Amino acid sequence: MRRVLLYALPLLALPCAYVVYLLYGSLPDGADGRDMDLPGLTAPVRVAFDSYGIPSIEARNREDAFEALGFATARDRLFQMDLLRRKMAGRLAEVLGAGLLKPDRWHRTMGFDRLAPEILARLPEPQRQVVRAYTRGVNRAIQDFKVLPFEFLLLGYRPEPWRAEDSILAVLNMYTALSWRGDIERSTAVVRAALPAKVADFLLPDTDAYTQALLGEPAPAEPLPTAELAALAERNREAFQKAPRLVNDAMPKRGSNAWVVAPAKTADGRAILANDMHLSLGVPTLWYRAELHYGEVRLAGLTLPGLPLIVSGSNQGIAWGFTASGTDVSDFVPLEVDPANSKRYRAGAGFQDFGERVETLRVRDGASETLVVRTTPFGPVAPEPLLGKPVAVRWTALDPAATNLDYMDLDRVTTVEAALPALNHAGGPPLHAFVADAGGNIGWTLTGRIPRRPRGDHSAAWQDYIPAAELPRRFNPPEGFIVSANQRMVDARYPYAVDTYDWRGYRAYRIAGRLREMRDITERDMFSLQLDAQTDFYRYYWNLALDTLGEERPGEAQAIGEARRYLRAWDGRADLGTPGLALVIEFRKALLETVLSPLFVGCHALDSEFEYRWNYPDVPLRRLIDARLPALLPIAPVYPDWDALLRDSLLRAAAGLKQRYGLDRLEDLTWAQANPAHIAHPLSAALSWLAPWLDMPTDSPAGCDECVNSFEWDGGPSERLVVAPGHEPQGFLHLPGGQSGHPLSPNYRDQYRAWVTGRALPLLVGAPATELRFAPTTDPSSLE
Numbered sequence: 001m002r003r004v005l006l007y008a009l010p011l012l013a014l015p016c017a018y019v020v021y022l023l024y025g026s027l028p029d030g031a032d033g034r035d036m037d038l039p040g041l042t043a044p045v046r047v048a049f050d051s052y053g054i055p056s057i058e059a060r061n062r063e064d065a066f067e068a069l070g071f072a073t074a075r076d077r078l079f080q081m082d083l084l085r086r087k088m089a090g091r092l093a094e095v096l097g098a099g100l101l102k103p104d105r106w107h108r109t110m111g112f113d114r115l116a117p118e119i120l121a122r123l124p125e126p127q128r129q130v131v132r133a134y135t136r137g138v139n140r141a142i143q144d145f146k147v148l149p150f151e152f153l154l155l156g157y158r159p160e161p162w163r164a165e166d167s168i169l170a171v172l173n174m175y176t177a178l179s180w181r182g183d184i185e186r187s188t189a190v191v192r193a194a195l196p197a198k199v200a201d202f203l204l205p206d207t208d209a210y211t212q213a214l215l216g217e218p219a220p221a222e223p224l225p226t227a228e229l230a231a232l233a234e235r236n237r238e239a240f241q242k243a244p245r246l247v248n249d250a251m252p253k254r255g256s257n258a259w260v261v262a263p264a265k266t267a268d269g270r271a272i273l274a275n276d277m278h279l280s281l282g283v284p285t286l287w288y289r290a291e292l293h294y295g296e297v298r299l300a301g302l303t304l305p306g307l308p309l310i311v312s313g314s315n316q317g318i319a320w321g322f323t324a325s326g327t328d329v330s331d332f333v334p335l336e337v338d339p340a341n342s343k344r345y346r347a348g349a350g351f352q353d354f355g356e357r358v359e360t361l362r363v364r365d366g367a368s369e370t371l372v373v374r375t376t377p378f379g380p381v382a383p384e385p386l387l388g389k390p391v392a393v394r395w396t397a398l399d400p401a402a403t404n405l406d407y408m409d410l411d412r413v414t415t416v417e418a419a420l421p422a423l424n425h426a427g428g429p430p431l432h433a434f435v436a437d438a439g440g441n442i443g444w445t446l447t448g449r450i451p452r453r454p455r456g457d458h459s460a461a462w463q464d465y466i467p468a469a470e471l472p473r474r475f476n477p478p479e480g481f482i483v484s485a486n487q488r489m490v491d492a493r494y495p496y497a498v499d500t501y502d503w504r505g506y507r508a509y510r511i512a513g514r515l516r517e518m519r520d521i522t523e524r525d526m527f528s529l530q531l532d533a534q535t536d537f538y539r540y541y542w543n544l545a546l547d548t549l550g551e552e553r554p555g556e557a558q559a560i561g562e563a564r565r566y567l568r569a570w571d572g573r574a575d576l577g578t579p580g581l582a583l584v585i586e587f588r589k590a591l592l593e594t595v596l597s598p599l600f601v602g603c604h605a606l607d608s609e610f611e612y613r614w615n616y617p618d619v620p621l622r623r624l625i626d627a628r629l630p631a632l633l634p635i636a637p638v639y640p641d642w643d644a645l646l647r648d649s650l651l652r653a654a655a656g657l658k659q660r661y662g663l664d665r666l667e668d669l670t671w672a673q674a675n676p677a678h679i680a681h682p683l684s685a686a687l688s689w690l691a692p693w694l695d696m697p698t699d700s701p702a703g704c705d706e707c708v709n710s711f712e713w714d715g716g717p718s719e720r721l722v723v724a725p726g727h728e729p730q731g732f733l734h735l736p737g738g739q740s741g742h743p744l745s746p747n748y749r750d751q752y753r754a755w756v757t758g759r760a761l762p763l764l765v766g767a768p769a770t771e772l773r774f775a776p777t778t779d780p781s782s783l784e
Helices: 002-025 062-089 098-110 112-122 125-144 150-155 164-179 182-194 197-203 209-215 226-240 406-412 416-425 506-517 523-530 536-549 558-568 581-606 618-627 642-661 688-694 752-757
Strands: 034-039 045-049 055-059 254-261 272-280 288-294 297-303 310-314 318-324 330-334 341-347 350-353 355-361 369-375 391-395 431-437 442-447 473-475 481-484 715-717 720-723 732-734 770-777
Touching (some): 055 062, 062 098, 062 288, 062 297, 062 770, 098 355, 098 369, 112 164, 125 164, 182 197, 182 581, 197 581, 197 618, 226 581, 254 431, 254 506, 272 310, 272 318, 272 523, 297 406, 297 720, 310 406, 310 720, 318 416, 406 416, 416 431, 416 442, 431 481, 442 481, 481 506, 506 536, 536 558, 536 581, 536 618, 558 581, 558 642, 581 618, 581 642
Parallel strands (some): 055 288
Antiparallel strands (some): 045 055, 045 770, 254 272, 254 318, 272 720, 310 318, 341 350, 431 442, 720 732
């Protein structure tokens, strides 16, 4: 046996050694002082990486700097970049299998891969030069890998060379994430088709009390549509027993906080910007940190892997950041198909042929699929009909003129007055843009091409865009600060609809209230406010729950006493050890379902896939609960009165929590247990045995969906940035992960702990740990 083992062990060790070689061989070469060539450089470039793997790039000009950035980013995030371009081009099934065909069909229908070259061709030549330089850097990094990153080895394919068009796909990916509202468009269209107009307006309010308080608007005076709601409730009571859950309050993770504070409120007279963009969280992180120094320009901030620009950051003259806007930039245009010829649709007085293109979707380990996409002058025909009819997608993202890389030109802008009009001309998704400058000025405006719709118009009849000069702006307001947490930013005096799908106003209300109280503000104070876990949004449901349970009575059921004790322990916060909040949130969810779902039975009859999706569901819910009219009591045979409905909803929520978490006592459930982080690598779901190695730890940061520190499951602050332009050494920036996409790299998750615990990391790159030096080559076309 000893002899067998003596001969067998080397044979067994060989494959293990080969696996280790592949894994470690795919790590970027971190040798200090390495010299390399980069095609197309005009002068040598130096890239110093600090201990977090963040590059500081010293170059002669912008093109050289971004070429080096392309190399550094691809070195750390090549698989992420490749997956992104495949997603937008509808080519995920090629490498991940038939399970990805549905998103591939949607992206092919939208035609992003065909759109990207058109957008690229329209860019000004200086912007195209930067994109081409970045492309050369990415391709040089691909060439430099001795062993490809482990994801390519696992999936068994090689990445294609990066194209300049792929950088445009990176822009369109963000455009899609931040502006596509097809799910809400479908929901609201069905509501308006199935329900009386007064009921539809009641269920689709365009604001809430927090937003109105911020804008100084009076509360709406519209009466409750009692007669219409009562008739609907009576008609739907029996049918509701057979209908599924119809309310979906799980909205996509696309939000953010941003605010700017003027010198009058700061400790030493500087203007300060804070920006934490809330998006879906994954591994590796969405952003890549970098500093770029070229000529007189000193840039520090966040880049998007695949895209050659600083998305949010500072250039020493100005600092800028963004939040998502609820502007409606997409529509479904109903099409009337010719009854005599399904290949034609009505256009004016007659019919005309659909356009048509054929897409071939290749599938890993499966047969290719042919997709026929019908097109119209409005846009492609959506894969699914709406209300039984085909619809064309009209969306600004599909207009080549609506996307550009003008944010790139913020590198040399030094004042808020110059930045605001520049931002108004920038293409891409509609965003709230915030700027502060070294002179102490602050400002806000909207970016992107925004359809010109009259306020209150729910139709699809827009013909052009709001002129850039007419987009709303604020400059140095008397209050000394400007805040956005995705709420409506303009009042009824603004003539155009730019806020159709804005978010609830609580987070902005909380931030504004705190800033109003604060004096002598520093960067540290701004960072602390980003971590605020107070959530008075849920106070209404907490008070309602305790009122429903009443005072303690002898002999009452154990479940009632347990729920009361658990609720009374809540302190209004979402800290890790906080008790009570989980039940308050479950109670709200139960009420949304029990009180509102019966109103949508007719919507479900019209569309079997219907779900009520709206940003302000609490407005109609609270009005119905506060009125407590017997005629509006849902499921009357089950609940004799509103008190019974409220109590049953609360106790069902409590029992459900105990069952979900396997608890004997509700008091043992803390907020940390109820709201863990789930930040996963895209391959970990399919390869669950690798998940502990690939995913971030399942820690629980403080915060909740309705906290300033907005966090829920797999969505939350994708970064936290605080900076006063001209004072960058005092600025902060961190990510929920690390710079590297390689799990064996020390920079894979080294910023994660700071993100979870709320520890500030410096904005600027630290002392050099490793260095790369690039020299020009004589053949710039070799890696185009």
